[in-house]
Amino acid sequence: LTLTEALDALPKVELHCHVEGTMRPATVVELATRAGLPLPTTDVTELYTYNSLDEFLTVFWLVQSTLTTRDDWARLGYESVLDAAAHGRVYAELFFTPARHLAAGSALGDIVAGLSEGLAAAETETGSVAMLIADVDRAFGPSAGVAMVEDLVRLRRAGAPGVERVLGVGMDSTERGVDPASFADAYRLAARHGLRRTGHQGENSPPTAIATLVDVLGAERVDHGLSLVDDPELMTRFAAERIPLTVCPNSNIRIANAFPALADHPYPAMRAGGLLATLNTDDPALTDLDLGYEYASVATAFDYSFDDMVAIALDGVTASWLPDDDARALR
Numbered sequence: 001l002t003l004t005e006a007l008d009a010l011p012k013v014e015l016h017c018h019v020e021g022t023m024r025p026a027t028v029v030e031l032a033t034r035a036g037l038p039l040p041t042t043d044v045t046e047l048y049t050y051n052s053l054d055e056f057l058t059v060f061w062l063v064q065s066t067l068t069t070r071d072d073w074a075r076l077g078y079e080s081v082l083d084a085a086a087h088g089r090v091y092a093e094l095f096f097t098p099a100r101h102l103a104a105g106s107a108l109g110d111i112v113a114g115l116s117e118g119l120a121a122a123e124t125e126t127g128s129v130a131m132l133i134a135d136v137d138r139a140f141g142p143s144a145g146v147a148m149v150e151d152l153v154r155l156r157r158a159g160a161p162g163v164e165r166v167l168g169v170g171m172d173s174t175e176r177g178v179d180p181a182s183f184a185d186a187y188r189l190a191a192r193h194g195l196r197r198t199g200h201q202g203e204n205s206p207p208t209a210i211a212t213l214v215d216v217l218g219a220e221r222v223d224h225g226l227s228l229v230d231d232p233e234l235m236t237r238f239a240a241e242r243i244p245l246t247v248c249p250n251s252n253i254r255i256a257n258a259f260p261a262l263a264d265h266p267y268p269a270m271r272a273g274g275l276l277a278t279l280n281t282d283d284p285a286l287t288d289l290d291l292g293y294e295y296a297s298v299a300t301a302f303d304y305s306f307d308d309m310v311a312i313a314l315d316g317v318t319a320s321w322l323p324d325d326d327a328r329a330l331r
């Protein structure tokens with residue numbers, strides 16, 4: 001067994017993966033055709049091209065817009081887990097970002113029910129479990145964020161189908177020019193109703209924005225958190241408090257163009273600084289990644305041993321929102 005094969009087979013947890021970003025290219029084309037949605041090209045190698053986070057988000061939004069029916073979401077959830085299970089993922093907390101669909105008239109209840117149905121079917125087939133995190137889309141503004149959380153709270157109160165799979169809320173999309181504090185109402189509402197909280201920050205925003213996410217919005221985890229390395233004092237605090245980061249090194253190269261090569265990524269500095277820095281793919285289908293490759297490429301780039309990588313995988317369990325008994329069983 002090579003290191004790459006061993007890391008592909010290693011049971012892994014993933015905490016930063018957008019379910020829409022896992023959509024198979026062939027499924028995008030099929031759903032777009034059925035929805036009568038013109039694609040700029042049906043050659044997916046061309047479809048998935050971008051040179052910055054903002055350009056990437058335009059592609060991501062196009063992929064999202066192909067999802068129109070409850071069955072589309074079910075299919076996405078099903079294929080997503082099948083593909084990840086093939087690379088050793090045993091547990092995930094997957095983002096979905098419904099702002100675009102809610103604005104177009106979809107019901108959150110249909111999206112949650114569809115996704116959940118697909119995830120459950122794939123779980124039965126593979127044993128790989130996926131829970132959900134409902135992300136606020138910053139591009140739609142703070143009041144759309146509050147409305148989504150209100151919707152979610154209503155579904156929970158009604159015991160709507162599949163809603164038990166939604167563990168909490170997050171926030172993604174563009175960071176530039178957005179003050180995370182403007183989303184405080186949505187996060188306060190989520191906290192009051194017992195929802196867990198995370199958020200994308202520090203992918204291309206400064207460390208002050210990461211501090212705001214945690215201290216003003218009460219986020220329990222930070223997605224990316226890359227710019228933390230620019231503030232050694234804040235980094236020391238995050239290490240001491242064991243605030244989890246869901247880091248996506250290959251995505252930072254391929255999507256954000258943050259570094260010329262993987263070897264230039266500060267992931268080893270984050271680990272060496274004592275941060276609970278987990279390893280994740282972000283949008284694997286759109287970036288031609290999988291979790292096995294994420295582990296193998298990081299091990300190779302930074303000369304990590306198999307045991308180092310097992311420690312990273314175990315940190316994923318620690319950073320997860322699994323109940324203690326389930327987390328213990330996974331270890």
Ligand code: ADE
Nearest residue numbers: 018060172173200282283
């Ligand atoms: N949505 C999907 N992928 C994202 C990323 N890397 N950053 C922000 N929003 C996203």
Ligand code: ZN
Nearest residue numbers: 018172200282
């Ligand atoms: Zn992300």
